[in-house]
Amino acid sequence: MDITELREHLCGQYPDLCPLFSIEFGDGVLLVTSDRLHAAARDLKDLGFDRLGMVTAVDYGEEFELVYRLQSREMRAGIFVKTRVPRDEPTIDSVNDLWAAANWQEREVYDMFGIVFDGHPDLRRILLTDDWVGYPLRKDYENPTIIRRPDYL
Amino acid sequence: MIEPQDTPTDQAAPVAPDLDCAPDVVMPEVIHEGDTTIVNIGPSHPSTHGVCRVIVELDGEIVKHAEPVIGHLHRGIEKMAENRTYLQVVPLTDRLDYVGSMYANWAYCRAVERLAGIRVPERAEYIRVIVCELQRIASHMMAIGPAGADTGATSAFMYTFWQRELVVDLFESLCGARLTYNYVRPGGVSFDLPDGWIEKCREFVAQHPAAMLEIDRFLFGNVIFRARTKGIGVLDADDAVSWGASGPVARGSGVDWDLRRDDPYSVYPRFDFSIPVGSNGDVYDRTRVRLWEAIESCRIISQALDGLAEFEPGTIKADGMPRLLAPRPGDAYDHIESARGSLGVYLVSDGSVRPYRMKVRSPAFSNLALLPLVSEGYTLSDLVVILGSLDPVFGEVDR
Amino acid sequence: MTFLWGLLWGLAAVMFIAGGAVIGVWWERKVSARIQMRLGPQQIGPAGVLQMVADVPKLLFKEDIVPDNADKPIFRYAPMAVFAPIAMSVAVIPFWAGWAPLDSTVGMVFYLAFPSIGVLGILLSAWASHNTLATIGGMRAAAQMVSYEVPRSLAVLSVIILAGSLQPTEVMEAWQWWWVPLTFVGFLVYFIASIAEMNRGPFDLPEAESELVAGYFSDYSGFRWAIFMMGEYGALISASLFGAAVFLGGYRWLPGVAGLAVFLVLAMVLITAVMWIKWTFPRLRQDQLMTFCWTVLTPLAIVQVVVAGVVALWL
Numbered sequence: 001m002d003i004t005e006l007r008e009h010l011c012g013q014y015p016d017l018c019p020l021f022s023i024e025f026g027d028g029v030l031l032v033t034s035d036r037l038h039a040a041a042r043d044l045k046d047l048g049f050d051r052l053g054m055v056t057a058v059d060y061g062e063e064f065e066l067v068y069r070l071q072s073r074e075m076r077a078g079i080f081v082k083t084r085v086p087r088d089e090p091t092i093d094s095v096n097d098l099w100a101a102a103n104w105q106e107r108e109v110y111d112m113f114g115i116v117f118d119g120h121p122d123l124r125r126i127l128l129t130d131d132w133v134g135y136p137l138r139k140d141y142e143n144p145t146i147i148r149r150p151d152y153l
Numbered sequence: 154m155i156e157p158q159d160t161p162t163d164q165a166a167p168v169a170p171d172l173d174c175a176p177d178v179v180m181p182e183v184i185h186e187g188d189t190t191i192v193n194i195g196p197s198h199p200s201t202h203g204v205c206r207v208i209v210e211l212d213g214e215i216v217k218h219a220e221p222v223i224g225h226l227h228r229g230i231e232k233m234a235e236n237r238t239y240l241q242v243v244p245l246t247d248r249l250d251y252v253g254s255m256y257a258n259w260a261y262c263r264a265v266e267r268l269a270g271i272r273v274p275e276r277a278e279y280i281r282v283i284v285c286e287l288q289r290i291a292s293h294m295m296a297i298g299p300a301g302a303d304t305g306a307t308s309a310f311m312y313t314f315w316q317r318e319l320v321v322d323l324f325e326s327l328c329g330a331r332l333t334y335n336y337v338r339p340g341g342v343s344f345d346l347p348d349g350w351i352e353k354c355r356e357f358v359a360q361h362p363a364a365m366l367e368i369d370r371f372l373f374g375n376v377i378f379r380a381r382t383k384g385i386g387v388l389d390a391d392d393a394v395s396w397g398a399s400g401p402v403a404r405g406s407g408v409d410w411d412l413r414r415d416d417p418y419s420v421y422p423r424f425d426f427s428i429p430v431g432s433n434g435d436v437y438d439r440t441r442v443r444l445w446e447a448i449e450s451c452r453i454i455s456q457a458l459d460g461l462a463e464f465e466p467g468t469i470k471a472d473g474m475p476r477l478l479a480p481r482p483g484d485a486y487d488h489i490e491s492a493r494g495s496l497g498v499y500l501v502s503d504g505s506v507r508p509y510r511m512k513v514r515s516p517a518f519s520n521l522a523l524l525p526l527v528s529e530g531y532t533l534s535d536l537v538v539i540l541g542s543l544d545p546v547f548g549e550v551d552r
Numbered sequence: 553m554t555f556l557w558g559l560l561w562g563l564a565a566v567m568f569i570a571g572g573a574v575i576g577v578w579w580e581r582k583v584s585a586r587i588q589m590r591l592g593p594q595q596i597g598p599a600g601v602l603q604m605v606a607d608v609p610k611l612l613f614k615e616d617i618v619p620d621n622a623d624k625p626i627f628r629y630a631p632m633a634v635f636a637p638i639a640m641s642v643a644v645i646p647f648w649a650g651w652a653p654l655d656s657t658v659g660m661v662f663y664l665a666f667p668s669i670g671v672l673g674i675l676l677s678a679w680a681s682h683n684t685l686a687t688i689g690g691m692r693a694a695a696q697m698v699s700y701e702v703p704r705s706l707a708v709l710s711v712i713i714l715a716g717s718l719q720p721t722e723v724m725e726a727w728q729w730w731w732v733p734l735t736f737v738g739f740l741v742y743f744i745a746s747i748a749e750m751n752r753g754p755f756d757l758p759e760a761e762s763e764l765v766a767g768y769f770s771d772y773s774g775f776r777w778a779i780f781m782m783g784e785y786g787a788l789i790s791a792s793l794f795g796a797a798v799f800l801g802g803y804r805w806l807p808g809v810a811g812l813a814v815f816l817v818l819a820m821v822l823i824t825a826v827m828w829i830k831w832t833f834p835r836l837r838q839d840q841l842m843t844f845c846w847t848v849l850t851p852l853a854i855v856q857v858v859v860a861g862v863v864a865l866w867l
Contacts, residue, residue: 050394053488054514058501067499069486069514073394073408076415080486101397104522112231127224127551136232137510149236192684200762214688214838303762305753305835311588377754377834533688534837537762 013043028079034066037083038093041068045098048072049079052099055106057113059139062087064113068095085115094120112137189217192533196225200303200537203547207524207540214532221524226551234511239265239339239478242508246498247333249513250549253292255285256491257498257513257549258337263418263487264498265339269480271471276464277341278420283354283457284327284336285489286450290361291320292492293443296401296544300440301372303541304381309372316364319357326350339478340471351458358451358458365448373441382437386527386539389434396526397519400494401442402543406434412490419489424456436535436542443492443544479506493517493544517549561653565639573785574604576823583827614774619682622771626680631772631779633673638786641666645793646720648803648812659720660712663794664705667749667787671697674758677780678768689767692838693758697749699845704745706853707738710860711798714867724797727804734863738856739799741849743822746795748845750787753830757838792822 010030032040053069068081085092094117096102106117107126114135117123125132134141195206204225210218230249234242246257259281266273273281294317301309321331328336328344336343372378388398393406403410411428413421429445431438482504488497494516501510520543528539578593578601585592593600618624644659646652656662671694678690714731715723732739748755759767766772769780796802796818803811836844 052397053495053497054499054512056499056512056514058484058510067484067512069497069499073410073415078416099397100392100395101519101522104518105397108518127227129224136229141232146232146236190684190688192688199765211688301834305756305760305762306833308584308588308831311590315589375834377836380840381834381837532837532839534757534760534763534835 009047028077030079030081032081032083034083034085034092037066037068037081038095040081041070041095041098044070044079044081048074050074052095052101052105053078055095055102055109057109057115057137059113059137060084061139064090064115066092066109066115090115091118092116093118096120111135114138188212194536196222200299200541202299202541202545203550205521205540205545205547205550207536209533209536211533214534216528216531216533216536219525219528219536221521223518223521223547224551226547228552230552231511231513234508236507238506239269239480239508240476242511243338244333244335246513247335248548249515249552250292250491250493250496250517250546251332252295252546253288253492254332254334255281255288255337256292256489256496258334259285260487260489260491260496260498260513261500261511262337262339263489264485264500265478265480266471267487268483268485268500268502269339269478271340271474273341273471274464274468275420276461276466277469277471279457279461279464280342280346280469281337282420282424283454283461284324284334284342286453286457287320287323287354287357289450289492290447291317291324293401293447294320296443296492296541297368297372297440297447299541300382300436300538301378303538304378306372306375306378309368312364312368312371316361319361323350323354323357326353338470340474341469345467345469346461351461354454355458358454361451362448365444369441369444373437373444379437381535382440382538382542383435384433385436385531385535386439386542387433387435388523388527392523392526393434396523398494398523399516399519400490400492401439401446402494402520402523404429405431405439405442405542407432412488412495416488418487420457420460421453423460424453426453426456436538439542477506479504488514491516493546493549494520496549513549513552515549515552517543517545517547518552521545521550561643562639565642565653568642569635569639569786569789570782572789573782574608576785576788577607577781578604579823580827583824584831587828587831608778611778612775616776617771617773619771621682623680623682626676627771628776630673630677630680631769631776631783633676634670635673635779635783635786637666637669637673638783638790642786642790642793644720645790646724646797646802647815650721650725652720655721656719658718660708660718660723660798663720664701664708667790668697668701670783670787673783674768677772681768681771683771685764686768686770689758689760689764689770693751693768695838696751696755696757696841699842700745700748700755700849703741703845703849703853704749706850706857707735707742707745708798710735710738710853710856713857713860713864716864720798724802724804727798727801729801732800735799735856735860737852738860739795741853741856742795742799743825745845745849746791747826747829748841750784750791752784752788752826754833754835755841756830756835757841760835762835788823788826789819792819792826795819795822 049070049072051071053071056067058065063084063086066083069078071078092115094102094106104126106120107124109115110117110123111125111127112135190211192209192211194209196204206222208220208222209216230245233245243258246261247254249257294313298310298313324334325331326347327350328334388406390407393403393408407430409430414428426449429442431442480502482502484501486497486499488495496516497514499512500508503509523543524540528536582592593603596602596606618627641663643654644652644656644663674693675690678686711723712718715726717723751758769777772780796815800818802815805811805814
C-alpha cells in the first residue's frame with residue numbers, strides 16, 4: 001500500500017474528514033475530532049503504522065492541538081494525526097495501549113501542557129519536579145525566570 | 154485521577170528555590186515487597202552518562218525494577234525557542250545533543266527550510282552529509298568507549314576517544330568549535346571547507362576502519378567483555394518498535410530501519426552504503442552495530458568527498474537568504490537519522506520571525522524509556538552496562 | 553625492650569608499605585598511561601616521579617569528611633582495620649637467606665590468614681558508611697575474599713607439602729628450581745586469587761567505579777581514603793613478594809645481594825603484570841566471579857595439591 005492508496009482508504013474510512021486529509025511533503029495529515037482519536041489511531045495501527053514517533057501539542061489559545069506522528073516501516077511512510085481539545089477541559093484518550101512509546105511521550109505532553117490522557121497507566125510529571133506549578137509550554141505560562149525579549153522588530 | 158490545572162494567576166508564581174529551603178528529595182513510591190533494597194543511582198554518578206537518576210529496587214543484586222528519573226538537565230529549550238528568531242535558535246540546538254551537535258543543527262535547519270521553502274545548494278548538502286557522518290563516528294566513539302568503561306575496561310575508552318579527538322580536530326579547523334558547532338545553518342552551512350581540509354578528512358577516513366577493527370578485536374573479542382554483554386539487556390524487535398526505539402538500539406534488535414535509506418533525505422540516495430543490523434538485541438549487538446556503522450560512515454564520507462569535487466567552491470548558502478526569516482504560517486516536520494536514532498524537529502510558524510512552537514522528537518528520550526523494560530531481571534552490574542548501551546545523551550533527553 | 557623493638561618494626565613495615573604505595577601509584581599511572589596511549593605524570597620531577605610526593609601532602613591536608621548518618625567511631629577506625637593486617641602480613645616474607653622480619657614457625661599460615669582479616673575492616677567501613685552502594689560493595693568484598701581464600705590457600709599448600717615445613721625461611725631453604733614448573737598451575741591460581749583478594753581489576757567488584765562509585769570507601773576522603781589505597785597497594789606488594797618468594801624462588805636464584813635483587817625484580821614483574829591485567833580486562837560480574845572461583849580455580853588448586861602430594865611422597 002502506498003501513500004495514495006492509503007489516502008483513498010482513509011477517505012473511505014472517514015468520509016466527513018476527506019477534505020481535510022492532505023498530503024504534504026509526502027507525509028499525510030489526518031485531522032480527527034478528539035473523541036475519534038483513539039479509533040483512528042487503532043485503524044492506522046491496523047493499516048501498518050507500527051511506530052509512534054512522537055506526541056506533542058501546540059497551544060492555540062482556546063484549544064490545544066495534539067499532534068501524533070506515526071510511521072510505517074512497511075509502507076515507508078509517515079502520517080500526522082491531529083486533533084484539538086478545548087483548553088478548559090483538556091482530556092483525551094491515551095494511545096498507550098496501542099504503542100508503548102506513548103507512555104513517556106504523553107507524560108511529557110501532560111508535563112508541559114497539562115493535557116490529561118485518559119487510560120494512561122502512569123500519568124506523572126516527567127521532566128519537571130512533581131511539585132511544579134503550571135505547565136510551561138502553554139503560552140500563558142508565567143515565571144519570573146522567563147525574560148521576554150523586547151520586540152525590537 | 155490527576156486533575157488538569159491551569160496556571161493560577163492570583164497565586165504567586167513559583168520562584169527558583171534557593172538551596173537552603175529546597176524541599177527534600179522525595180523518593181517516589183516503589184512497590185516494596187519482601188526483602189528488597191532501594192538503591193538510588195545518580196543524578197551524579199560515574200556511569201549514568203550525564204545527569205540521570207535511576208531508582209533501582211534490588212533483590213540481592215537482581216534488579217526488580219529500575220525507574221529512570223529524568224529532567225535534571227531540562228533547560229526548556231523548546232520554550233526558549235519561542236522567544237528567539239529562527240537563526241537564533243540554531244545555537245540552542247547545539248545544546249540538545251552535545252555529543253552530536255551537527256545532527257540537531259541539521260534536523261532543525263531541515264525543518265526551517267521545509268517551512269520557508271528554501272532550496273539548499275548541493276555543495277552544502279554534500280558538506281552536511283560529510284560533517285554529519287563524521288559526527289556519527291565521533292558520537293559512536295562516545296558510545297563504544299564508555300561501553301568498555303562501564304564493564305571496567307577503561308583502556309578501550311582512551312582508544313575510541315583518540316578517534317573522536319581526530320574528528321573533533323577536523324571540526325575545529327572547520328568551524329572553530331570543538332563541541333557546539335553551530336555549523337549547519339538554515340539555507341546551507343556557515344563556512345566553506347578550509348584549504349587542505351579534504352585531504353585531512355581523507356587521511357582520517359583512511360585510518361579509521363583499521364582502528365575500528367582493532368577495537369573490534371580487543372574489546373568485542375575479549376572473553377570477559379563478551380561474557381558481560383552477550384545476552385544482557387535483551388530487547389526483542391516487537392518491543393523495540395512498539396516503544397519507538399530507533400537508531401542502533403532498534404537495529405541491534407534486528408529492526409532494519411534507517412532513515413538514511415528508508416526515508417531518504419538530502420543526497421543520501423547517491424551513496425552506496427549498508428546498514429548493519431544485529432540479531433540478538435543484547436548489549437553486545439547494540440554496541441557492535443555502532444562500531445560497524447562507524448566503518449560504513451567512512452565509506453559514505455569517501456564517496457561524498459569524491460562527489461564534492463563537482464561543485465564550485467563557495468556555493469554553500471541558498472540564494473537570497475534573508476537575514477530574518479518569517480516563514481508562512483503553517484507547520485513542518487523533518488527528521489534525520491542521528492547517531493542515536495530518528496531525530497525530528499516539528500516547527501509551527503504563525504508568520505512572525507519567531508517559531509510559534511518547536512518540538513524536538515528526541516531519539517534518546519524514546520530509547521531511555523526502554524530502561525525499565527530491558528534491565529529487569531539482570532544484576533546491578535548489568536544495569537549500568539544496559540544504560541550505557543542505550544546511549545542516552547541527557548541534553549537531548551531532557552531538552 | 554621487646555615492646556620498643558616491635559614498635560620499631562611496626563613503623564618500618566608501615567613505612568615500607570607507604571613508600572611502596574607511593575612508588576606503586578606512580579608506577580601504575582605510568583603503566584596504565586603506556587597501555588592507554590597516554591603519557592602519565594610528566595610535570596613534577598623527571599618523568600613525574602615526584603608527583604606522588606606532591607599528592608601525599610594533598611591527601612593529608614584534605615578535609616576529613618565524616619557523613620552525618622555514619623556510625624562515626626567505626627567509620628573513623630575501619631581504614632586502620634583494613635591496613636593493619638596487610639602491613640602485618642609483610643612480616644613473614646623471607647627476604648634473605650634464613651631471615652624474615654618475623655621468622656615464625658607457622659609463617660605460611662600466618663601469611664594466608666592475616667590479609668583476609670582485612671575483610672572485616674572492609675565490612676565495617678561499608679556498614680558504618682550508612683550508604684547502600686557502600687554496603688553492596690562490602691557484601692561483595694566479603695563474599696569474594698572469603699571464596700578466593702580457598703584456592704589461594706590450596707595453591708600455597710602445594711609448596712608447603714613439597715617443602716614439608718610451615719616456616720617461610722625453611723621453605724626457601726628447601727626450594728628447588730624444578731618446583732617452578734611443578735607448581736606452575738598452583739602459581740597461576742595463587743596469582744589470580746591474589747588479584748581477587750586485593751580487589752583489583754578484573755576482580756574489583758567491591759569498588760566497581762561504574763556501578764558502586766567507589767564501593768565500600770565511597771564516603772571516605774582525605775587521609776582515611778589514602779589509608780584504603782595504601783592497604784590496596786600494600787596487599788599488591790605483599791602478595792607479589794610472597795608469590796615471588798615461595799613460588800618463583802625469590803633470592804635463591806643467585807647468591808648474596810644479587811639474590812635479593814632478583815627477588816625484588818621478580819616481585820616487580822608480578823606487580824606490573826597485575827597492573828597490566830587490570831588495565832586490559834573488563835570487570836567480571838559477581839556471579840561470574842564466584843563461578844570462576846569454585847569451578848575453575850578451586851579444582852585446579854586441588855589438582856595441584858594432589859600432584860605436589862604425590863611428588864612429595866616419591867621424594
